[in-house]
Amino acid sequence: MPDITALPGFYRIAEADPGRRAVIDADGTVTTYGELLARVNQVSHGLRARGLAEGDVVAGVLPNGLDAVVMLMATGQAGLYYVPVNWHLTVPEIAYIMADCDAGIVVADRDHPVAGALIGTAGLAEGQPVTAPRGRSAGAVMWYTSGTTGFPKGVQRPLSGAEPEATLPLVTWFLGEVCDLRPGDGVHLVTSPMYHSAPCAHTMFALHLGHSVVIAPRFDPVAILALIERYRVTNTMMVPTMFHRLLRLPAEVRDAYDVSSLRQVIHTGAACPVAVKRGIMDWWGPVLYEYYGSTESTIAFSVKPHDWLEHPGTVGRPAPGFEARILDEDGEEVPAGEPGMIYIRSGLGGFTYRKDPAKTASSMRGEWYAPGDIGYLDKDGFLFLCDRRTDLIISGGVNIYPAEIEAALLEHPAVADVAVIGVPDEEWGHSVVALVQPAPGPRPSPEELLEHLGPRLARFKHPRIIEFRDELPRTPTGKLSRSKVREDYLSG
Structure with missing residues (x-):
């Protein structure tokens, strides 16, 4: 078996070791590196044959599986932007993203309701050569x-114009510094939808490191433990909700599975309660690696297991290539231990919001990007998060924006006003609650309002609780006071 540790990424590894196991799909089907590269090359040719040139956009409405992996790697060597789309979104929500990103081709699973006029990976690959x-x-x-408006925006980074192998050594070094991930014979388990940035990125990272990728059909705690044991999984990515569910398993179930192969369990996407993180490390050992960032900033802060145990609750120190500042409302830097707005500067390259220079500018202070969170740095430079400046709700590691839900509810004729808030939830981190001020006349039922949301919003955005209020609190200028709404709800 050839030594792949010095090879720069997936494409070169696949040429050198075509028999290497690349992907174990949700149904157990195994694809080798050589087979995957052949399909990737065919799809790359197919995209070009349909007129796509460097800088053009391809969108994919694909469930987790081999096709999603193929699209990532095919666009990754064809100079194209690839937009993974949440397949749980409604048809109008998907249509908005398609129009905004100017997708030249949309690749979809044949069973998806919007797939009628689209193409699958088989169609792109048909008749195309397997050579690069x-x-x-x-x-x-x-x-x-x-954003806070609830309308999605594409986070776009400039293309290098260089071949893929030119930048991969830097990626490999960065992953080693942040997560102790190294090229070699690792096994990565995909536990989350690959339309989210972190699971998607870690799938690519795994292949560029020469690891095997095991795709879980869905997150089921017992099934996940079984996959870890069966395939001797060495690294995976999870969100705190998953940890919570795993810890709820009876002790005899937990003890029935061998998880000793785990070396890196990376988590991000939401704050992880200290007790939950300790509980997982008591069970799996010191293998939890955490990072904090965003789609815009990528991995801005990171913390390894032993550093976290010495600073419980931290999300880490600035990752290599990043600087951090904590500023007050006047833009002045605050001392250690004092909360303020978090600002990040990266030497690894910036981003723009596609078609929205005003939004890009509003998120920056010069070269410094504001993720929208409030936190503080301790005397050792470790970051601790306090709250979000925006009204973003994070439930199960997924971002949910109140303004989008409010706009949909206000389309109902019986709704005069509405405030959507996130309230603490032991399992999900936060749950979505809608407080509705009804219009004069018959009051709608919560079930009626949820039915109204059905065709407008994906189900994961639906409120778990809908309550009615005769009046909603407002500021002296008449603006809805979401903070007062949240305070009144929690105190009640």
């Missing part, structure tokens, strides 16, 4: 993320 395309250049993933 000429003039290969690095592509980039353009994930869509919502």
Whole structure:
């Protein structure tokens, strides 16, 4: 078996060791590196045959599986932007993203309701050569993320114009510094939808490191433990909700599975309660690696297990290539231990929101980006999060934006006003609650309002609780006071 540890990424590894196990799909089907590269090359040729050139956009409405992996790696060597789309979104929500990103081609699973006029990976690959395309250049993933308006925007980074292998040594070094991930014979378990930035990125990282990728059909705690044991999984990515569910398993179930192969369990996406993180490390050992950032900033802060145990609750120190400042409302730097707005500066390259220079500018203070969170640095430079400046709700590691839900509810004729808030939830981190001020006349039932939301919003955005209020609190200028709404609800 050839030594792949010095090879720069997936494409070169697949050429050198085609029999290496690359992907174990949700149904157990195994694809080797050589087979995957052949399909990737065919799809790259197919995209070019349909007129796509460097800098163009391809969107994918694909469930977790081999096709999603193929699209990531095919666009990654064809100089294209790839937009992974949440397949749980409604048809109008998907249509908005398609129009905003100017997708030249939309690749979809044949069973998806919007797939009628779209193409699958088989259609792109048909009749195409399995050899590498000429003039290969690095592509980039353009994930869509919502702002406080609730309308998603593409986070776009400039393309290098160089072949993919040119930047991969830096990626490999960065992953080693942050997560202790190294090239070699690792096994990565995909536990979350790959339309989210972190699970998607870690799938690519795993292949560029020469690891095998095991795709879980869905997150089920017992099934996840079984996959870890069966495939001797060495690294995975989870969100705190998953830890909570795993810890709720009876002791005899937990003890029935061998998880000793785990070396790196990376988590991000939401604050992890200290007790939950300790509980997982008591069970799995000191293998939890945490990082904090965003789709825009990527991995800005990181913390390894032993550093976290010495500073419980931290999300880490600035990652290599990043600087951090904590500023007050006047833009002045605050001393250690004092909360303020978090600002990040990266030497690894910036981003823009596609088609929205005003939004890009509003998120920056010069070269410094504000993720929208409030936190403080301790005397050793470790960051602790306090709260979000925006009204973002994070439930199960997924971002949910109140303004989008409020706009949909206000379309109902019986709703005069509404405030959507996130309230603490032991399992999910936060739950979505809608407080509705009804219009004069018959009051709608919560069930009626949820039915109204059905065709407008994906189900994961639906409020878990809908309550009615005769009046909602407002500021002296008449603006809805969401903070007062939240305070009144929690105190009640």
